[in-house]
Amino acid sequence: MKKINVGIIGMGYIGESHIEALRRIGICNLTAIADTNYDLALAKAELYGIEKVYKSVDEILADKDIDAIHNCTPNFLHREINEKIIRAGKHLLSEKPLTTTYAEAKELIDIKSEYPEVEACVNFNYRLNPMVQEIKARIHRDELGDVRVITGQYQQDYLMYDTDYSWRLEPEVAGASCAIADIGSHWMDIVQHITGHKIVSVFADLVTVIPVRKKPLNQKETFKDSDGGEYVETKVKNEEYAAVIFKTDKGATGVFHVSEVAPGHGCYFGFEVNGSKESYSWNQEQNDRMWIGRRGGNNSLIIRDPNTISADVKPYTSLAMGHPEGWNDAFKNNIYAFYKYIADGKKGERIFSTLEDAAYIVKLTEAIVESNKNKQWVNL
Ligand SMILES: NC(=O)c1ccc[n+]([C@@H]2O[C@H](COP(=O)([O-])OP(=O)(O)OC[C@H]3O[C@@H](n4cnc5c(N)ncnc54)[C@H](O)[C@@H]3O)[C@@H](O)[C@H]2O)c1
Structure with missing residues (x-):
């Protein structure tokens, strides 16, 4: 089975938890990270042995080997970056909240409907x-x-x-x-x-x-x-x-x-x-x-x-x-549930948000x- 290549945008507090979760999921390869704070991204890439490091959203989106992207940036950027990820034809895992207004959230739902091959999830990790x-x-x-x-x-x-x-x-x-x-x-x-x-x-x-x-x-x-x-x-x-x-x-x-x-x-x-x-x-x-x-x-x-x-x-x-299993395990379960759903050809329950x-x-x-x-x- 071909593994799903994943990138992460945003290497702040929660970005690191996404790295750890992805590293535990056998059906994914974490291949790239991006942050406008490039020094931070380089440090995280060094720490976790991540192959590719980008300075911007546009650079990571242009990486044709990447199938899916996690958006771990602050809330006001979710609308814009999530749209770019969807329009690049990559699966989207967005941090919560989906957007800062309901009007923006509806716009994203409409945009995603134009890309039926793209799957999307918002990281309400406690569910799992x-x-x-x-x-x-x-x-x-x-x-x-x-x-x-x-x-x-x-x-x-x-x-x-x-x-x-x-x-x-x-x-x-x-x-x-x-x-x-x-x-x-x-x-x-x-x-x-x-x-x-x-x-x-x-x-x-x-x-x-x-x-x-x-x-x-x-x-x-x-x-x-x-x-x-x-x-x-x-x-x-x-x-x-x-x-x-x-x-x-x-x-x-x-x-x-x-x-x-x-x-x-x-x-x-x-x-x-x-x-x-x-x-x-x-x-x-x-x-x-x-x-x-x-x-x-x-x-x-x-x-x-x-x-x-x-x-x-x-x-x-x-x-x-x-x-003890705990917070990190539920987090990993949520991300696994999303990629398993994709790997299984989008059959079964979408237990994720x-x-x-x-x-x-x-x-x-x-x-x-x-x-x-x-x-x-x-x-x-
Ligand atoms: N699911 C959870 O339990 C959970 C927990 C914490 C945070 N979050 C969510 O994660 C998101 C990020 O929160 P955080 O605490 O990690 O914030 P943070 O401020 O620690 O990190 C955000 C990172 O995004 C980077 N960034 C900002 N603009 C960028 C851009 N245009 N391109 C690339 N990188 C950019 C910043 O340099 C920073 O490193 C928020 O939406 C927050 O609600 C979710």
């Missing part, structure tokens, strides 16, 4: 954690009963000091939202994916917790502490905290909150689903287990074990019970921003 898939399998087997209430959170602390800074706070780079677009997008994607419900009404409160920040004059890597160097005081427009109440198309109700100013949390991403028979919950910081709640106290904690996991979840786990799925998350993000602005429910 085996215990998340186990919860989805149990919900689909009706063991939970009717989905009634969905709650949860995604909390981090990387913006808790006024010396912390990220392009995610700038509307021109990130879009009109920080916390919802950045991490709320993962939360909304995962709960829709596991329940099969769509969020159709939202009421939101968005808060800029630190209104003025010390923006470093030297570009700082995502999630890295300030180096104490020179800075400029900068007014913050986007939110670091958001609370959202919602309703779904199948009659469930819910609430979630996201925070990037929660001391002690790196990736406290979790949800609980209450059904008419059972409850299930999962939390990324202990991601090898799911909790089952039952009235009467007969609750259970299920630990990931390839021997006992549901049959259709087995492809997403391999290590024996007690040997499609452009349409991801466009809906952008639409929800816009509705949440609008609800906060007008202090009203917004129906989609």
Whole structure:
């Protein structure tokens, strides 16, 4: 079988995780990377032994040996670069959010429809954690009963000091939202994916917790502490905290909150689903287990074990019970699911997020921003 040759654009924080994931997937060859920060790209190529290094999007797109490209650039570049990748006839794996506006997301869907040979995925990587898939399998087997209430959170602390800074706070780079677009997008994607419900009404409160920040004059890597160097005081427009109440198309109700100013949390991403028979919950910081709640106290904690996991979840786990699999493994599973779908001639389930799925998350993000602005429910 011919391997799928892959390139990556953007060698910042998440670009490195894409390198590691691709290196673990036997059906792909990672052949090239590109970054406008060429020194950074050269350093990553040296570290990982990558054959070809490019300085620009156009150079990597002109490489005829490349079949697929990952877009790991900041949000405002997703619309333009994703279009270029599709028009070059290469499969697209875009980082989330798909775009910064729903109008742009729809444009990309239209453009992709002109290129039926091109497949596309947006990297909502948490979907492919085996215990998340186990919860989805149990919900689909009706063991939970009717989905009634969905709650949860995604909390981090990387913006808790006024010396912390990220392009995610700038509307021109990130879009009109920080916390919802950045991490709320993962939360909304995962709960829709596991329940099969769509969020159709939202009421939101968005808060800029630190209104003025010390923006470093030297570009700082995502999630890295300030180096104490020179800075400029900068007014913050986007939110670091958001609370959202919602309703779904199948009659469930819910609430979630996201925070990037929660001391002690790196990736406290979790949800609980209450059904008419059972409850299930999962939390990324202990991601090898799911909790089952039952009235009467007969609750259970299920630990990931390839021997006992549901049959259709087995492809997403391999290590024996007690040997931790985690964030990187779910990430790899998601990228593998995308390329396996292509390698199998586009047959079977698209378990990864499609452009349409991801466009809906952008639409929800816009509705949440609008609800906060007008202090009203917004129906989609
Ligand atoms: N799926 C996840 O869990 C996850 C986690 C983190 C980030 N992300 C997403 O990944 C994207 C990148 O985030 P990050 O934290 O890695 O950002 P980053 O700022 O650390 O890295 C972005 C990189 O893109 C490069 N770049 C900018 N413009 C470019 C251009 N025109 N051509 C080529 N390279 C260019 C920059 O030089 C930088 O190296 C964002 O959209 C973010 O939402 C996803």
